[in-house]
Each structure stands twice: as C-alpha cells, then as structure tokens.
Amino acid sequence: MKNTFKAVPVTEDVWWVGAIDWNIRDFHGYQTRRGSTYNAYLILTDTVTLIDTVKAPFREEMMARIASVIDPGKIDYIVSNHSEMDHSGSLPEVIAAVNPKKVFASAVGAKTLKELFSIDREITAVKDGETLSLGNRTLTFLETRMLHWPDSMFSYLNEEELLFSQDAFGMHYASLERFADESDPAILAYEAATYYANIILPYSPLVLKLIERVTAAGLSFRTIAPDHGPIWRKETGGIIGNYAKWAAQKPEAKAVVVYATMWHSTEMMARAISEGLAAGGLHVKLMSMDEVHRSDVVYELLGAGALAVGSPTLNNHLLPNMADILTYLTGLKPRNLIGAAFGSSSAPLSAPTAGAGRR
Numbered sequence: 001m002k003n004t005f006k007a008v009p010v011t012e013d014v015w016w017v018g019a020i021d022w023n024i025r026d027f028h029g030y031q032t033r034r035g036s037t038y039n040a041y042l043i044l045t046d047t048v049t050l051i052d053t054v055k056a057p058f059r060e061e062m063m064a065r066i067a068s069v070i071d072p073g074k075i076d077y078i079v080s081n082h083s084e085m086d087h088s089g090s091l092p093e094v095i096a097a098v099n100p101k102k103v104f105a106s107a108v109g110a111k112t113l114k115e116l117f118s119i120d121r122e123i124t125a126v127k128d129g130e131t132l133s134l135g136n137r138t139l140t141f142l143e144t145r146m147l148h149w150p151d152s153m154f155s156y157l158n159e160e161e162l163l164f165s166q167d168a169f170g171m172h173y174a175s176l177e178r179f180a181d182e183s184d185p186a187i188l189a190y191e192a193a194t195y196y197a198n199i200i201l202p203y204s205p206l207v208l209k210l211i212e213r214v215t216a217a218g219l220s221f222r223t224i225a226p227d228h229g230p231i232w233r234k235e236t237g238g239i240i241g242n243y244a245k246w247a248a249q250k251p252e253a254k255a256v257v258v259y260a261t262m263w264h265s266t267e268m269m270a271r272a273i274s275e276g277l278a279a280g281g282l283h284v285k286l287m288s289m290d291e292v293h294r295s296d297v298v299y300e301l302l303g304a305g306a307l308a309v310g311s312p313t314l315n316n317h318l319l320p321n322m323a324d325i326l327t328y329l330t331g332l333k334p335r336n337l338i339g340a341a342f343g344s345s346s347a348p349l350s351a352p353t354a355g356a357g358r359r
C-alpha cells in the first residue's frame with residue numbers, strides 16, 4: 001500500500017513527524033475523549049536532529065513520516081526531552097534502525113531511559129542552559145524537573161525562537177490540523193484546560209517559577225511545539241498566559257458540588273446546597289459521580305473557589321465512586337478551595353452530616 005503518512009512543515013527547517021492516536025480514551029485515569037497525538041519533530045539542518053519519538057505501537061507511522069522528507073539513516077542526533085513511554089516507547093528501535101551519532105537527554109532522563117529500556121549505547125546527559133550546535137542552528141536545553149517527571153526538559157531552537165516543550169502546553173486532541181490557528185478555538189480552550197487540570201495542576205508552583213524564569217531571561221517564543229496536540233505558532237502568548245492563570249489558582253465565584261447517591265437523599269441535599277450557593281451569587285456546577293468522569297470534575301475545579309462533596313454511608317464508609325474522585329483530587333492537589341462535606345445515612349431524608357473548611 002502507498003505510504004500516506006507525510007511529514008508536516010512547521011518552519012523552514014522543522015517538520016512534524018509524529019503520530020495520531022485517534023482511539024485512545026484513557027491516559028492513566030484521565031478520559032481522553034478526543035484521542036491524542038504523539039508529536040515528534042525533525043530538524044533538517046546541517047546536523048539532522050530528531051526531537052522525541054512516539055509511543056511504541058506508532059513507530060512505523062513516525063518512520064514513514066520521516067522517510068517522506070529524508071532517509072531516516074541520515075538522522076545524526078536524537079534528543080529525548082521526556083522519557084515517559086508515550087515519547088520514548090519507540091526510542092530503542094529507532095536508535096537501532098537509525099544508528100544516530102549521539103542521543104541526548106537530561107541527566108535524570110539518561111538514567112531513566114537506561115532503567116526503562118535495554119539501550120546498548122551511551123546517552124549523553126545535557127545540563128540546564130547547555131547549548132548544542134547543529135551546524136547552522138543551535139539548541140539550548142532548559143531543565144524543567146518535575147514538569148511533569150523528574151527527567152523533563154525543554155529544547156529551544158535559538159535562531160527560530162521555537163520551543164520544543166514536551167508535555168507542557170499540550171493537549172490530548174487527535175486531529176489532522178497540526179496548528180492551533182487551524183483548529184476550533186472552543187475545542188482548544190477546553191482540551192488545553194482539561195489537560196492542565198488533569199496533568200500539570202499539582203506542579204503549579206513550578207509552572208509559575210518557570211514562567212518567571214523564562215520572562216526574566218527575555219526568551220521569546222515564535223512557535224511552541226508540544227508533544228501532544230496542535231502546535232502554537234501565530235500566537236504563543238495566549239497559552240502561556242493561560243498557564244500563568246491556571247497555575248495561580250485564584251479562586252473565582254464558582255462552586256463545584258460533587259456527589260454520589262444511593263436512594264436520592266444525598267442528591268436532594270446536593271440540589272438544595274447548589275440552589276443555595278447560586279442564590280448567594282455563585283456560579284454552580286453540580287456533578288453526579290454516577291454520570292460524570294473524574295477528569296470533568298477537575299476541569300470544573302480550575303478557577304473554582306469552593307468544592308462540596310457528598311456521599312451516603314455504605315458499610316460505614318463512603319460510596320466507591322466518591323472515594324475515586326477524592327483519591328484523584330488528593331494527588332492533583334487543587335489549592336485555594338473552600339471545602340465542604342455532606343451526606344446522609346440510615347433512612348432517606350435523615351438528618352444530614354456536614355462540615356466545612358478551607359484547605
């Protein structure tokens with residue numbers, strides 16, 4: 001069959017050579033209703049360089065896209081910005097097939113890749129701020145430890161002011177439009193926020209520090225090329241501004257009421273609480289854990305000022321789907337929320353138990 005997988009030009013020297021996963025619906029607990037992409041980029045300069053690879057089952061798609069612009073054997077360098085398997089799963093096979101002169105990663109990345117895979121060659125560890133000459137172009141590496149793994153780093157193509165930002169500024173959105181300016185803005189706004197809430201949220205203090213650092217260094221970004229979803233080119237300030245806003249977690253006049261119910265008593269309480277909060281002037285989102293997914297709750301909490309959770313008693317405990325969302329939220333550490341709990345036990349319409357406090 002004819003190869004229909006083509007590389008897509010991003011700039012004069014940079015090509016997108018990633019893969020589109022139309023069917024993925026779960027990313028470790030985060031529901032990805034619109035699928036995703038695993039973005040890899042080829043820099044066609046004096047020293048041909050591949051930035052990141054793709055999830056293992058998508059290796060052939062990536063290799064076919066590379067082959068549409070260059071013989072893959074001509075790749076000189078591979079840079080691994082992030083060793084999580086959606087970006088490194090095919091790395092060992094790509095190294096074996098391409099035999100690059102060098103493979104680069106952060107110090108933690110080099111160690112992690114060796115632990116995860118049998119890679120029978122040296123991985124060169126690069127330091128924060130280190131530059132790498134590609135002949136007529138230069139890459140600068142920026143360590144972004146814990147955004148969102150200990151190994152994570154950015155690569156910045158100086159002459160083109162292009163940031164390869166690995167998971168940051170991405171979204172899970174499978175599409176054939178490669179650029180944000182070609183995509184539906186409403187989908188981008190929703191998917192970028194959902195992605196931030198479900199993946200980046202716990203590292204918000206680090207996001208704020210990184211934005212401060214990049215601003216102080218006077219770096220500008222003509223293009224931001226993340227490892228998932230569309231590439232930001234015409235306007236990159238919007239997504240950076242959104243990250244600053246989401247990371248600040250400034251509470252707004254919005255309450256999220258989440259509940260599970262057995263015989264509708266807790267539901268009645270949730271409805272009454274919601275009506276009361278709305279009467280007090282808040283925007284309210286009422287969510288039944290029997291109907292919504294945990295990722296949707298976290299999306300709604302971005303920018304909220306209050307969270308109320310309710311469950312009836314089941315065997316002296318709470319309902320399992322409430323334990324699910326509470327466990328998920330414990331890990332994601334949303335901040336600046338006034339918290340309240342309510343619930344019912346014994347017969348329907350029994351006296352509620354409730355408590356409130358700020359965390």
Ligand SMILES: [Fe+2]
Binds near residue numbers: 082148167
């Ligand atoms: Fe990741």
Ligand SMILES: [Fe+2]
Binds near residue numbers: 167
């Ligand atoms: Fe990723």
